Amino acid sequence: MEDLFPYFPLLFxxxxxxxILRSIKGIIDGKQFVRQAQRVPGVVSDVRTTFVGRGEHLRALQRPVLTFTTVEGREITTEAATTSDLGIGNETEVLYDPEDPTNAVPADDVGGGYSGIVVGLIAVVIGLAFFSAFSRFSGF
Structure with a gap:
């Protein structure tokens, strides 16, 4: 088991x-969604709250319920695919999938952020630094 200890930083x-890979996929998927989506005005008609985690790590995720009219004239009410801080009654541009209008998001909440890439890079750098330090001290 001691022989494996220097390799634990590689888990980081x-x-x-x-x-990093998951973040890049989210960014690409978001951009692809934006390219194919229809953009229409909408309003937040409700907010659904779900809780994730336990104890002191419990947090609330709020997904707006969007009401909008498609370019074909269908009125749709659906829970957004992303979380948002938008409150009931807020007007927002809505992006929706023309093949499945219930797949919709507020236009400002699309694309994923780059923070996941930064967090991933930090974990990689820390892991490599510890691995390098352990390998120097253990002589391999």
Whole structure:
């Protein structure tokens, strides 16, 4: 087991790489969604709150319920695919999938952020730094 200890920092590298890949996929998927989506005015008709985590790590996620009219004239009310701070009654531009109008998001909440990439890079750097330090001291 002691022989494996110097390799534990590589778990940070693997974890960081997964975070980076997932973040990049989210950004690409968001941009692809924007390219194909229809943009229409809408309003937040409700907010649904779900809780994730436990104990002191419990947090609330709020997803707006969007009401909008498609370019074909259908009125749609659906829970957004993303979380948002928009409150009931807020007007917002809505992006929706023309093939499935219930797949909709507020236009300002699309694309994913780059913060996941930064967090992943930090984990990779920390993992590589510790691995380098352990390998120097253990002589391999």
């Amino acid at each position: 590298v693997a974890f960081g790489a997964l975070i």
